[in-house]
Amino acid sequence: MTCLEIVCPCGIDVVSSVFDVLNQYQVSLEAIESNQAGYLYVTISKVEFSDLKQMLGALRCNEQIYDARTVDVVPSELGRRELQLLLNQISYPVILIDRNGLILQTNQAVSYVCRCLMGDLIGQPLGNWVKGFSITRWLGRDNGRPEIIEVYLGGRAYRAYVEPLVDNLSLSHLPSALMSFRSDSQFIPDLDLASIRDSFAPFGLIAHDPEYIRIIEQIKEIASLPRSVLIYGEVGTGKRFCAQLLNHFRGNSAGDMTVISGPIHDEALDEQLLDLAASRPEMVLVYQIESFTSEQILRIIAQMHFVAQAVYTSLLSPEELIARYGEVSFYSAFGQIIRLPPLRERPEDSVQLAQAWLNEYFISKGAQSPILNRSVQQFLKKCQWPGNISQLLQVLRDTIAHTGLRAWSTKDIRYANQHANADTAICGLLDKDYHQAMADFEKLLLSYYYPQFPSTRALAKKLGLSHTAVAKKLKEHKIT
């Protein structure tokens, strides 16, 4: 194909004289369009160079045509390429379809999920890849209206947002609808979690557990009605992440959040507090308040009236903090208190986090990400994760360094921190009385081995106990 740009004021006379010239050289016309300036862009079948030269000369003889030349692309193709570049920036799958349900354009994320090249998808019926959606039925309902539907894409469950591109979907070959797919773990009503990809959320925001989803909703609410907040929880549960999320919900950039972290010398803290009073930042995160002295933390709290939103994180519980700072200081400092549940209390999140991390990793390597199989999912759910999300991410990184780009079995998972944590926990037993220490040790032993022997029979065999004794003890210690 050859593309011609004909520089002229667009009008019926010019178009008809262009057609005459094309006719004269017996070239077939593939497409014609004009840009805002009125220039004509004509796509024709391939012509011999000598004919092309003469044809351009003939076009230029027309006094209404200022110039005629060959170009690499016509404006509509340029628009399509621009759109493709934009689509590829979107990390979740997006598909453009026509009113016959044929795929017109997709992004890289679709080809990763469907495990095929993008070129293999174009022009194919959507139904070959997406189950649970019928374009005929959708068009039948009020000629297609925006809708959220549960579908399967490449065998994975998604919520698809279907949106019509024009009011009257009568054009048969042009894009009629746009479908964007979000996984369940990225869905909270009125909140587009998939769009929350920032420096602090490189593989998105994952929230599957209902309690955790409620926390995200609380954070969103605080963003609109600011009040000082204490976020506490075990190490690596995502306290800093939630502070960054709150900053994001407030419409701030990462630079708008000032972080104060200890331990710090009094003079350095004085300087930071002076800066704070001068710059009055939008948001301040006081990270791990237990790393400051009690006197320092009271001084920090006193300075917080300069900032719109203050967030404090802590590894300690409210009871422990009250014992340190006193009830009055505690309640006057924190308008809201949020406990982040550890990963073992939201086991489904550990699977969703692992899958999302894996997807991102494989995409970054230009490969298709495997779906974690059932036994790996069970394994992840049963691990205790004393280091929570930070530990999970570390284990994922260690595992991939070991396996490379292949699907995992439970044996591959490098859940290696268990020894270190078990050692610390065993030392802790020495402070307890005989009965408590024995009960705690039993629990530790069962939690330690259960992820690796995730059935009561396998665990019983490992520990040399009967199947019923193990089942009873697991129930007693609430190990699931």
Ligand SMILES: Nc1ncnc2c1ncn2[C@@H]1O[C@H](COP(=O)(O)OP(=O)(O)OP(=O)(O)O)[C@@H](O)[C@H]1O
């Ligand atoms: N909901 C989430 N979705 C995706 N990633 C998350 C989520 N929550 C936390 N993370 C990631 O988990 C890791 C640990 O989170 P973060 O550093 O916020 O934990 P923390 O509780 O502040 O840790 P520490 O106890 O060390 O202060 C970070 O890499 C963060 O990006």
